[in-house]
Amino acid sequence: MKNYLIVGLLIIVTFKSYTQPKKRFQNRLLQIGLVPGVGTNGIHSGWFVNKYSLNIFSGFSAANRYVEIAGISNLNTQYATGIQLAGIANVVGSNTFLNLTIGEERAQIREGFESNMTGIQVAGLLNLIRDNVSGIQISGGLNFVHKGTRGLQLAGLSNMVGSYNIGIQIATLYNVAMTSSSGMQLALLSNLTNGEMQGIQISLLNKAWRINGKNSDPPSKITGWQIGLVNLASKMNGLQVGLVNRARKMRGTQIGLINFYSTAPNKTHGKNGTPIGLLNFGSAGGHQRAYTTETFFYNFEFTTGNCYNCTNTKSGMPLTGDYLIMNQNALIFSYNPASLRSSKDPQWAIGYGFEKVRYNKNSMSAEDPRNAKKFISYGISFKHVSFKDAIADHLNLLTSIDLEYGRKIRNKLFTFYLYGGISANAFVSNEVSPIAPENISYNITSAEFNYDFWPGYEVGVHLR
Numbered sequence: 529m530k531n532y533l534i535v536g537l538l539i540i541v542t543f544k545s546y547t548q549p550k551k552r553f554q555n556r557l558l559q560i561g562l563v564p565g566v567g568t569n570g571i572h573s574g575w576f577v578n579k580y581s582l583n584i585f586s587g588f589s590a591a592n593r594y595v596e597i598a599g600i601s602n603l604n605t606q607y608a609t610g611i612q613l614a615g616i617a618n619v620v621g622s623n624t625f626l627n628l629t630i631g632e633e634r635a636q637i638r639e640g641f642e643s644n645m646t647g648i649q650v651a652g653l654l655n656l657i658r659d660n661v662s663g664i665q666i667s668g669g670l671n672f673v674h675k676g677t678r679g680l681q682l683a684g685l686s687n688m689v690g691s692y693n694i695g696i697q698i699a700t701l702y703n704v705a706m707t708s709s710s711g712m713q714l715a716l717l718s719n720l721t722n723g724e725m726q727g728i729q730i731s732l733l734n735k736a737w738r739i740n741g742k743n744s745d746p747p748s749k750i751t752g753w754q755i756g757l758v759n760l761a762s763k764m765n766g767l768q769v770g771l772v773n774r775a776r777k778m779r780g781t782q783i784g785l786i787n788f789y790s791t792a793p794n795k796t797h798g799k800n801g802t803p804i805g806l807l808n809f810g811s812a813g814g815h816q817r818a819y820t821t822e823t824f825f826y827n828f829e830f831t832t833g834n835c836y837n838c839t840n841t842k843s844g845m846p847l848t849g850d851y852l853i854m855n856q857n858a859l860i861f862s863y864n865p866a867s868l869r870s871s872k873d874p875q876w877a878i879g880y881g882f883e884k885v886r887y888n889k890n891s892m893s894a895e896d897p898r899n900a901k902k903f904i905s906y907g908i909s910f911k912h913v914s915f916k917d918a919i920a921d922h923l924n925l926l927t928s929i930d931l932e933y934g935r936k937i938r939n940k941l942f943t944f945y946l947y948g949g950i951s952a953n954a955f956v957s958n959e960v961s962p963i964a965p966e967n968i969s970y971n972i973t974s975a976e977f978n979y980d981f982w983p984g985y986e987v988g989v990h991l992r
Contacts, residue, residue, distance in 0.1 A: 553576070555577050555579075558580045559576065559581040563583075563584075576590055577592070583599065585598070589603075601616050601619065602614045607620065608645045610647045613651075614651045616651065620644070620645045620657045642659035644660045645662070646661075653668055655671045661673050661681075663679045664682075666682045670683060673690065674690045675690055675692075676689065681699075684699075686701045689706065691707045697712065697714070697715075698712075699714075702715050703720070717732055718735070719731045719734045721736050726748065727753070728754075730756060734770075735760040736761050739754065739767075763776070764779070767781050768784065771785050773803075773805075775801070776789075783804045784805045785805055785806055786805060789808070800837070804882055813833060815885065817989065817990050823926070823953070824864050827863075833854060833856035833857050836854065837853050843893060847892075851886035854887070856883050858883060861878055862877040862878075873916045874915070876915075881909030883906060885903055886905065888900065907929075911926040929951060930986060946990075955980040960978055964982055
């Protein structure tokens with residue numbers, strides 16, 4: 529009986545509203561409604577700005593300032609501030625130019641009218657904004673903003689922003705900020721911006737047009753990061769960490785199993801990117817080495833990487849500084865025949881190393897024979913040591929920190945570098961070390977591992 533009484537009162541108020549003057553945007557302290565057109569604001573509910581609004585099923589108004597609650601949906605034509613709660617959807621900006629002439633509509637557009645949301649929106653399925661949001665959007669399904677956002681978007685499925693995002697986007701599936709993203713994008717499947725990205729993207733797939741960093745033009749104090757399975761960027765001046773990284777123009781840092789990049793020398797600051805990975809496509813400045821050490825008689829090294837400070841000149845030498853710097857990733861194979869050291873079985877190792885090679889600069893002339901006449905290199909390498917013909921299935925890790933110096937040997941037939949160096953070595957294994965020099969190594973044994981430390985040397989040939 530009480531329910532029938534409430535519905536009856538709402539219908540009476542609705543019919544009474546026919547006699548009300550049709551003046552746009554009247555203010556109301558409180559609005560209570562059943563569905564649009566059936567409530568305390570009558571059939572002209574789109575003309576009212578409410579401070580508080582309670583909609584049993586759905587509500588329709590020009591705007592709401594403080595609190596708006598609906599069982600199904602809230603719809604505001606002009607703007608919303610404060611808190612909006614809806615079982616299914618909150619919409620701000622639909623039917624914005626209702627009952628306006630074409631001239632009145634164009635006049636509002638010229639004046640920069642926008643339908644914005646400032647505050648907190650919570651919906652079971654959808655939050656939809658015609659223009660901008662400043663605040664928090666929480667949805668079980670989708671948050672969609674036609675222009676820009678400042679604040680937090682949290683969605684069960686996806687967040688989509690038609691322009692810029694400043695703040696945090698978190699979604700189960702994907703986040704999109706079409707023109708730029710400053711802050712964080714965190715999703716399970718993908719993050720996307722077709723413009724500049726400052727902040728961080730974390731997902732299986734991350735894509736941005738430009739990632740800013742210290743090597744940007746102009747330099748940026750805020751560095752953009754991409755962390756994911758696959759990271760994509762057109763201009764990458766920040767950091768990519770993933771299984772596969774790709775950048776069309778790269779002046780930042782890539783850390784991954786496979787890196788794709790292009791770092792054409794430039795005429796400005798001359799600083800290019802640093803790829804760190806096993807396979808690097810777009811490589812420049814690689815070298816090959818054959819050398820011997822105190823642990824392995826035969827060692828072969830092949831590198832890929834990049835020139836850090838090459839310039840767009842004939843010599844490629846940097847405009848400033850005394851060295852041409854190469855950032856290089858080394859794939860290493862080492863071998864000891866069974867005949868060496870009275871070993872019953874051959875010893876071999878495969879490994880990876882990262883090193884900087886500095887070739888001396890004498891002048892900017894490409895014909896100057898004193899350019900790259902000598903080099904200094906330093907870096908770290910990791911090798912997994914095995915015996916017999918099979919790869920060891922337990923821990924046999926040899927770590928070396930190296931410092932080398934080389935000089936160019938030139939004649940009519942060939943040109944190469946002779947070099948030598950020193951190293952600090954550490955070997956960790958589940959068994960007593962078969963490769964550590966007996967008289968100069970220091971041993972520590974624990975319940976699970978055997979640790980050996982010793983100084984070493986390296987002598988060989990370096991080809992560039």
